[in-house]
Amino acid sequence: MLKRLPKDHSEGTVQQVREFLGGRIPADLEALYRERVASIGDFLAILPEWNANPEWRREGGIRALAPVRAVPIFSDGSGSLYGLDLSAGSQRPAVYFFDHEDLFAHPRWAAGSSLAHFLLLLAQHDQAIDEGRSPGWELSIDPDIDKCPRAPPLWLAG
Amino acid sequence: MAELHRVGDNAPTEDIAGWMERRRREVAARSPEAEFAGRAAWANGAVAGELPYAPRPSDVMTLGARALQRSVGPGRNDPVASKSTLSATSGHSPASWRSVRTPVRPVAYRSASAGVPLVPATTARQRPTEDDEMTKLRREQAAFRDVVREESRRNSWMAIPALAPMAIPLLAEGAALLTGRLAASQLNRAPLNLLAREPGLARAPLATAEKDVLRTAARKRVAQAYGDSASELGGEVHHRVALRFAHLFPNADPNRLANLVPLMREAHLIASRAEAELARGLAGRMPTQAEVMAYAMRLDKLIEPYVLRVGVARPPPMP
Numbered sequence: 435m436l437k438r439l440p441k442d443h444s445e446g447t448v449q450q451v452r453e454f455l456g457g458r459i460p461a462d463l464e465a466l467y468r469e470r471v472a473s474i475g476d477f478l479a480i481l482p483e484w485n486a487n488p489e490w491r492r493e494g495g496i497r498a499l500a501p502v503r504a505v506p507i508f509s510d511g512s513g514s515l516y517g518l519d520l521s522a523g524s525q526r527p528a529v530y531f532f533d534h535e536d537l538f539a540h541p542r543w544a545a546g547s548s549l550a551h552f553l554l555l556l557a558q559h560d561q562a563i564d565e566g567r568s569p570g571w572e573l574s575i576d577p578d579i580d581k582c583p584r585a586p587p588l589w590l591a592g
Numbered sequence: 593m594a595e596l597h598r599v600g601d602n603a604p605t606e607d608i609a610g611w612m613e614r615r616r617r618e619v620a621a622r623s624p625e626a627e628f629a630g631r632a633a634w635a636n637g638a639v640a641g642e643l644p645y646a647p648r649p650s651d652v653m654t655l656g657a658r659a660l661q662r663s664v665g666p667g668r669n670d671p672v673a674s675k676s677t678l679s680a681t682s683g684h685s686p687a688s689w690r691s692v693r694t695p696v697r698p699v700a701y702r703s704a705s706a707g708v709p710l711v712p713a714t715t716a717r718q719r720p721t722e723d724d725e726m727t728k729l730r731r732e733q734a735a736f737r738d739v740v741r742e743e744s745r746r747n748s749w750m751a752i753p754a755l756a757p758m759a760i761p762l763l764a765e766g767a768a769l770l771t772g773r774l775a776a777s778q779l780n781r782a783p784l785n786l787l788a789r790e791p792g793l794a795r796a797p798l799a800t801a802e803k804d805v806l807r808t809a810a811r812k813r814v815a816q817a818y819g820d821s822a823s824e825l826g827g828e829v830h831h832r833v834a835l836r837f838a839h840l841f842p843n844a845d846p847n848r849l850a851n852l853v854p855l856m857r858e859a860h861l862i863a864s865r866a867e868a869e870l871a872r873g874l875a876g877r878m879p880t881q882a883e884v885m886a887y888a889m890r891l892d893k894l895i896e897p898y899v900l901r902v903g904v905a906r907p908p909p910m911p
Contacts, residue, residue: 476811476823495857511822512807512829513860533800534864535836543800563808569801591800 439470446484460527462549463518474556480506499538516545528582543591544582551576621657630656647723803835810847818902822854825900830855832888834867840881859898866891
């Protein structure tokens with residue numbers, strides 16, 4: 435289920451994203467990049483393409499959520515994005531789902547109160563649907579998911 | 593000159609001139625006036641209840657001729673009074689043959705109420721036959737039927753107690769059928785609303801959680817159909833008819849394979865922007881099925897080069 439990148443370009447990725455974010459990068463995001471995660475299930479990681487030659491580097495969609503103050507970290511496989519919140523300040527940033535139907539105009543629902551919780555929930559996403567778990571099953575993994583400030587959890591998103 | 597003998601009689605012979613004259617009178621007696629008088633005599637007899645005996649059409653003419661003859665008076669010119677078809681004067685002499693042409697007087701039909709009825713030339717009483725009996729029988733049967741019908745109409749209320757147990761369910765069924773037909777006609781007049789007729793299918797725009805489930809199922813369906821998932825192909829699953837419009841197609845599965853396309857991420861972004869443009873152009877109005885399909889087909893042409901296929905080299909990234 436978890437796939438890692440064959441080569442470790444994490445240092446270059448962190449540097450590239452830090453430059454994009456204006457010199458500061460959330461600790462959770464830096465830790466994610468250093469894990470060299472390529473995908474979890476069908477959810478592809480959104481990573482900038484690193485190259486030693488600056489001319490050959492590609493942003494790879496890292497700016498897609500810049501207007502809504504978020505960094506895309508995973509694709510849902512259908513065009514929408516999971517993004518790490520950049521407006522949390524000193525708080526631990528949450529992860530939100532941004533729908534491509536509204537061109538990522540705002541976070542649609544909370545996908546995890548933290549990046550760590552989000553990864554656990556993402557790993558069980560498809561399995562939960564296959565098992566037909568009742569709405570709110572995410573609370574058993576992420577008790578604070580309904581306290582995210584920018585959007586409600588999925589079962590309350592309407 | 594040849595001579596003719598009177599049939600059935602010892603009358604002296606008559607020459608051809610006399611015979612011709614007699615035949616001429618006979619033919620004159622069978623003129624249209626005679627037929628008309630015969631029909632009038634038949635009608636008067638029917639009104640009087642004594643039908644003249646005339647089983648054949650030629651007998652009607654004979655009746656008319658006889659009536660005309662009777663109006664003039666009996667004489668040797670009466671072709672029916674005698675058994676013979678020929679007649680002669682009492683003198684039995686050809687020279688005494690008188691060329692008397694029967695004056696033909698048109699007889700108009702007069703009803704019994706109009707005045708003096710015409711006396712029928714002859715009646716069935718004189719020569720009763722089987723046909724006459726049958727006619728009389730039919731007349732009596734018709735009269736009997738009229739009486740039965742009148743009595744049935746008068747006593748029809750007596751059938752109500754017997755028919756009521758059967759009539760009540762039939763009336764109820766009839767009312768139900770009538771109500772159903774009225775409802776159906778109202779339904780036909782109402783605007784077509786397919787969403788309301790399919791309780792198991794989408795009626796309103798999909799909820800966020802429903803879209804999440806459908807997208808997950810779409811990924812799996814594409815992976816099953818193509819052998820590789822869209823992420824393994826380096827792309828994403830694109831719904832040709834977006835899920836935001838899925839409720840407009842209540843009889844269609846949003847995840848039908850014809851609606852799923854593995855697409856490069858860059859092209860999917862373009863498609864998403866086009867969808868947003870369409871929604872913005874509608875200004876809050878829900879599009880029709882035709883509008884959505886027309887949009888999807890226009891978009892198909894745009895994104896076709898960037899559709900991912902197993903075994904086909906990935907197209908170059910979009911500029």
